[in-house]
Amino acid sequence: MAYSSLLSLSLCFFVLFHGCFAQIAQETQRQRQQQQRFQTECHIDNLNAQEPTQRFESEAGVTEYWDQNDQQFQCAGVALVRHFIQRRGLLLPSFSNAPQLIYVVQGRGFQGAVIPGCPETFQSDSSSQGRGGRRSQQRGSDQHQKVRQIREGDILALPAGMAHWIYNDGESQLVLVSLLDTSNQANQLDENPRKFYLAGNPQQEQQQGQRQRQRRGQEQGQGQGQSRGQEASQQSGGSNIFSGFDEDILADSFNVEDELARRLQSRDDQRGRIVFVQDELQLLSPQRQEQEREERRWERDDNGVEETFCTLRLQHNIADPRNADVYNPRGGRLTSLNSLKLPILRYLQLSAERGVLYNNAIMAPHYNLNSHSVIFAIRGNGRIQVVRHDGQNIFDGELREGQALTVPQNFAVIKKAGSEGFEWVAFKTNDNALRNPLAGRLSAIRAIPEDVLINSYRINREQARRLKFSRDESTMFSSESAQQRRY
DSSP states (O other), X not given: OHHXXXXXXXXXXHHHHHHHHHHHHHHHHHHHHHHHHHTSOOOOSOOOOBOOOEEEEETTXXXXXXXXXXXXXXXXTOEEEEEEEOTTEEEEEEEESSOEEEEEEEOEEEEEEEOTTOOOOEEOOSOOOOOOSTTOOOOSOOEESOEEEEETTEEEEEOTTOEEEEEOOSSSOEEEEEEEOTTSTTOOSOSSOOEEESSSXXXXXXXXXXXXXXXXXXXXXXXXXXXXXXXXXXXXXXXXXXXXXOHHHHHHHHXXXXXXXXXXXXTTOOSOSEEEOSSOOOOOOTTTOTTOEEOOGGGTSOOSSTTTGGGOOOEEEOOOGGGOSEEETTTEEEEEEOTTTSTTHHHHTOEEEEEEEOTTOEEEEEEESSOOEEEEEEEEEEEEEEEOTTSOEXXXXXXXXXXXXXXXXXXXXXXXXXXXXEEEEEEESSTTOOEEESSSTTOTTTTSOHHHHHHHHTOOHHHHHHHHHSOOOSSEEOHHHHHHHHO
């Protein structure tokens, strides 16, 4: 009896300490990530609305890159990419050294994310033939990991190293904008975004990345910069990652003939990273094939991993007005996406925000407590002002469709829509980004006692009360109320 009690007590202590150590490890990881962000330079005297500086055409689309060496992107530790995928265009499988968030600006399609170690839960019973390799065999079905339908307004979350592909099955162009968090703790290389391709021959993009790394090394005066550049130069002659392997060893690894191994290396493929699918892509999807069955192989042999990581949601729509967190019928709406709504963001340490301002409406002046914010203009235009810690205005200009602007942590910002309204998506470098408004019903000014305002601004009590209570709206301010007060 005493032995049983002692055993139970020991198990309780084990569970308790295991939970404590897990929390400590997680907090340590967060601190390391924040320390890595502190190493970036954020001494910004001036901001500019940024447009893509590099453009690469493929067979079925275009890829554009913003200048990752620009000061504002260096401050946030991020890189920005945009894809235009034509109808029946396939963005070839690849993975990155940094976690990323992808926003679907326009169109619809399918996305597949390959989660390491997870089973192929999509299976088909339809009979088909496939060509085997050295040991040729016929297979009566196809199987693969989950395929997700994507549409305008979706945020797609991808951890570092997770391979993915995207296919446009719609009638219009599919437009994606992607943020890569190169300063994230998950990236243990350097702060250069690196794409590792599983297919295709993207030599131009690889060579461009090599030149950018060399330029950064020269600008920073680091002796290691040249060695990294030389190493990249030696590797740039290939295409995808399979092209660097010996052909015979690659054929043995897949148990296929040498010719198929050469096709895998894609050395003579000139189509780029977005290719045309000759016929409609045949995918297993509950919406497109009734005979598809989603089977979970861990029902018999459960190890606990597939029930969590393998079934994590990787997408969430933030454009649907029904999902809005803040709504003013005369001002606009705001939808936030954090790790409470999409738990995988907790591992990525990223979040997003989708805003819509109606014509001439204003979003309350505010600052981000714990994150940088990278704003991408989706439609319309807006006047944006950004003020740093010493009261210096470092940006006062227009942000138009297709442009991007970084607002560093704690820098105050205000947005006012133009005559056609303003829509944007903001990527934030914290999984639970917090915003503190400076005006309106939930503002910092309203939370301060009247006497403090009176003595701080040298105003009377009536003025202090007007300052606190004149604006009843919380986040999105209508232009009508401002005009009524002014006249």
